[in-house]
Amino acid sequence: MIDLRSDTVTRPSLGMRESAADAEVGDDVYGEDPTVNELEAAFADVVGKEAALFVPSGTMGNQVAARVHTEHGQEALVERESHVYKWELGGLAQHSGLQVRTVDGGERGVVTPAAVVEGYVEADDHRPGIGLLCLENTHNSKGGTAIAAERIDAACAAAHERGVPVHLDGARLFNAAAALDTDAARLAREVDSVMCCLSKGLGAPVGSMLAGSEAFIAEARRVRKLLGGGMRQAGIVAAPGLVALENRERLADDHANAERLAAGLDAVDGLRAREPETNIVLVETDEPAEAFLERCAEQDVLGVPFGEKVVRFCTHLDVDEADVEAAIRRIEAL
Secondary structure (H helix, E strand, O other), X not given: OEEOOOHHHOOOOHHHHHHHHHOOOOOHHHOOOHHHHHHHHHHHHHHOOOEEEEXXXXXXXXXXXXXXXXXXXXXXXXXXXXXXXXXXXOHHHHHHOOEEEEEOOHHXXXXXXXXXXXXXXXXXXXXXXXXXXXXXXXXXXXXXXXXOHHHHHHHHHHHHOOOOOEEEEOOOHHXXXXXXXXXXXXXXXXXXXXXXXXXXXXXXXXXXEEEEOHHHHHHHHHHHHHOOOOOOOOHHHHHHHHHHHHHHHHHHHHHHHHHHHHHHHHOOOOEEEOOOOOOEEEEEEOOOHHHHHHHHHHOOEEOEEEEOOEEEEEOOOOOOHHHHHHHHHHHHOO
């Protein structure tokens, strides 16, 4: 089976399993797990922030950030196809009491300064005002687009000029860094907080990281507890996260495999593959996406629907060049 549904399906490596078995642990709610503390310090350094927090999932990281940055009743300004808006069960409303105001990020999901200005609402006696701007990099729904640092900076400047903090959903931020040949810290330099997943392209079995100022993370730790994310001997799952951080350099391999996959599928009659920027390949189909994927599954190739006639395939560290070529051949056989 060639599983291209998501980079979340990766299995932890032997090194990750061994690190979990050997991890030094303590009670993380008391701040006494040395492995978690090491992971948090390492991640904060990688993304250029003062402090970081280990959370069970990227969704929790995003929701914790929103809760810390805002007051109940305020509005969050988000790109209309962003993950925090489309795929997190209305968490901004449920957990933080936020209303959502969407802006159009165009074909690549880039929030421009003009969009920030247009979407901004100042608080007054009648309106709660914008309390947070959320950005996403890479942008999942747009096909893994890698947003350049200058575009992030510009949106941040427009928000900060109006007193609005910025949170970056960087679930695949390291993919963006690899694609743009820059540091993750540069991409996150101007945002007030950033979340990254360890359990996607980096291959950890579980966990994400949230980073920001020391004051932000202190409050985020309290909100994590509120949401049920306080963990005890979490070093067992943090240790594979430390190993995962070492996988940042190999993400370019996934991007190269995505390019091979897109080129191969685009040559198949009835399919039109968009040129990928990172590890996500969007393919337009002549038939309904669900029907196409059912036939792919019969050939032991898995993907996910991404529209009525659009499917998504995602490359990752458990898929090599030979798997990609095999997937192309099997889909051609359909």
